[in-house]
Amino acid sequence: MSVRVRFAPSPTGPLHIGGLRTALYNYILAKKHKGTFILRIEDTDKKREVEKSEKYILDALSWLGIKPNEGPFSGGPYGPYRQSERNNIYKAYAKRLIDSKSAYYAYDSESDLNKARENLKKTGGAFKYNSANRLLFNNSLTLDSKKVKGIKEKVIRLKIPENKKINVDDQIRGRITVSPEEVEDKVLIKADGMPTYHFANVIDDYLMKITHVIRGEEWLPSLPIHKILYDAYGWNTPKFMHLPLILNTAGKGKLSKRDGEKEGYPIFPLRWKDSLGFKETGFLPEGLINYIVLLGWSPESDKEILNIREIVELFKEDKIHKGGARFDFEKAVWLNQKHIQKKAPEKLLKKFPEFFKNIADNEKLKVSLIALIQERAALLTDFEKESFLFTNSPAKYDINSLSRLDEKKSLQILKYLHDSLNNKKFVLDNWKSEMMGWGKQEGFSAKEIMQTIRMALVGSLKGPDLVSISSFIGKDAFLKRLNSFIGFLK
Numbered sequence: 001m002s003v004r005v006r007f008a009p010s011p012t013g014p015l016h017i018g019g020l021r022t023a024l025y026n027y028i029l030a031k032k033h034k035g036t037f038i039l040r041i042e043d044t045d046k047k048r049e050v051e052k053s054e055k056y057i058l059d060a061l062s063w064l065g066i067k068p069n070e071g072p073f074s075g076g077p078y079g080p081y082r083q084s085e086r087n088n089i090y091k092a093y094a095k096r097l098i099d100s101k102s103a104y105y106a107y108d109s110e111s112d113l114n115k116a117r118e119n120l121k122k123t124g125g126a127f128k129y130n131s132a133n134r135l136l137f138n139n140s141l142t143l144d145s146k147k148v149k150g151i152k153e154k155v156i157r158l159k160i161p162e163n164k165k166i167n168v169d170d171q172i173r174g175r176i177t178v179s180p181e182e183v184e185d186k187v188l189i190k191a192d193g194m195p196t197y198h199f200a201n202v203i204d205d206y207l208m209k210i211t212h213v214i215r216g217e218e219w220l221p222s223l224p225i226h227k228i229l230y231d232a233y234g235w236n237t238p239k240f241m242h243l244p245l246i247l248n249t250a251g252k253g254k255l256s257k258r259d260g261e262k263e264g265y266p267i268f269p270l271r272w273k274d275s276l277g278f279k280e281t282g283f284l285p286e287g288l289i290n291y292i293v294l295l296g297w298s299p300e301s302d303k304e305i306l307n308i309r310e311i312v313e314l315f316k317e318d319k320i321h322k323g324g325a326r327f328d329f330e331k332a333v334w335l336n337q338k339h340i341q342k343k344a345p346e347k348l349l350k351k352f353p354e355f356f357k358n359i360a361d362n363e364k365l366k367v368s369l370i371a372l373i374q375e376r377a378a379l380l381t382d383f384e385k386e387s388f389l390f391t392n393s394p395a396k397y398d399i400n401s402l403s404r405l406d407e408k409k410s411l412q413i414l415k416y417l418h419d420s421l422n423n424k425k426f427v428l429d430n431w432k433s434e435m436m437g438w439g440k441q442e443g444f445s446a447k448e449i450m451q452t453i454r455m456a457l458v459g460s461l462k463g464p465d466l467v468s469i470s471s472f473i474g475k476d477a478f479l480k481r482l483n484s485f486i487g488f489l490k
């Protein structure tokens with residue numbers, strides 16, 4: 001049987017790292033087994049829907065190169081792929097459960113249910129509409145059909161079979177057993193006629209012939225309900241895999257938008273309102289994919305820098321971790337750097353032109369700047385920052401760095417270099433080795449020489465390779481920067 005997996009987001013806001021990882025694992029599994037990756041939009045809860053989130057989800061997947069084989073935009077033989085367009089299907093399937101007595105109508109008003117909740121609160125219990133108390137409520141099990149004629153509001157509830165333990169199997173966590181009283185007689189069809197998540201989700205997984213359900217751990221408590229639904233229809237279940245939580249950097253609690261804001265890192269793939277995404281922060285799609293895939297899985301070898309082809313090759317679903325994965329932005333940045341280093345400068349320019357708009361005014365210069373900076377750039381945004389050092393004289397000299405220089409020695413170094421270049425005692429390409437030879441004779445350390453020249457060229461003690469800068473800016477600009485620093489020191 002060919003593998004069919006689905007990513008089934010609800011359009012209730014932007015995708016975050018967790019959702020992205022779910023999408024990615026599904027996609028990888030489909031690719032690995034030459035199967036089908038389906039996008040299904042679970043939009044039955046219209047109250048929770050957030051405008052533009054469906055488009056956001058699609059844009060985010062497409063930025064990462066995760067292309068669904070079937071879905072609301074690509075179509076496919078099992079559509080529609082938006083749940084709000086499948087209501088007739090759910091209605092028919094709900095009717096089947098009523099007929100087989102696996103579900104029942106319930107007529108309880110919101111205030112009846114609130115009363116029951118309040119009563120239980122007094123005794124310290126949590127309310128569950130279940131096999132233990134369903135006969136105390138207003139439903140088709142307790143009321144005769146004449147009496148319910150006038151009641152308009154009704155829902156359909158799943159009847160959890162009594163006296164029978166429920167066993168569910170998760171490929172990552174093994175077998176989980178729960179007793180029937182622990183599970184609620186969940187609403188399947190709401191008073192407005194729309195299905196709930198549980199119902200639509202199971203019906204669609206069955207009808208869309210899903211073989212593996214891969215989703216976040218937060219859905220694990222729903223699994224017994226889903227299992228009972230499968231049993232009620234006599235269907236086999238797909239295989240289930242519930243992915244571990246993604247924890248914040250401290251490893252305490254689930255990663256939240258607030259954690260990202262507090263510590264200054266993105267948690268969405270693309271910009272969402274005021275929050276910059278990984279894209280705008282300067283991540284390559286391949287850098288982010290590489291990082292995200294390692295949140296909950298690792299290859300058997302120690303190899304960490306992986307492109308999607310290698311990931312698909314190495315991925316083994318039975319190696320998905322059970323424990324929570326700690327989010328580590330620095331590691332993400334480090335991996336991104338490795339992916340930037342691997343790319344040809346021309347490719348970087350062609351694929352991400354927005355990051356190189358201001359670094360130079362023609363393509364040739366841009367490419368040579370990219371090549372010079374590439375080794376050090378961890379984020380695409382670094383190119384603009386670093387290129388500024390090539391294309392502009394320092395606007396100021398960093399105070400802390402200045403205090404590390406010996407003024408008198410620095411002036412000697414600068415003057416010797418300036419004059420030697422100026423009267424052609426040595427050529428631009430050789431200045432470094434010439435200066436090192438001279439320093440040895442005159443008693444200047446390599447560090448003293450290079451730090452002084454670095455200050456003159458970029459205004460601080462950090463920055464790109466000095467020889468690269470000097471050959472990029474040329475002799476005249478080099479002399480000018482030396483001169484300015486001499487003037488400043490004097």
Ligand code: GLU
Binds near residue numbers: 010201
């Ligand atoms: N619509 C659910 C979500 O938003 C899908 C959960 C599942 O994959 O079953 O995550």
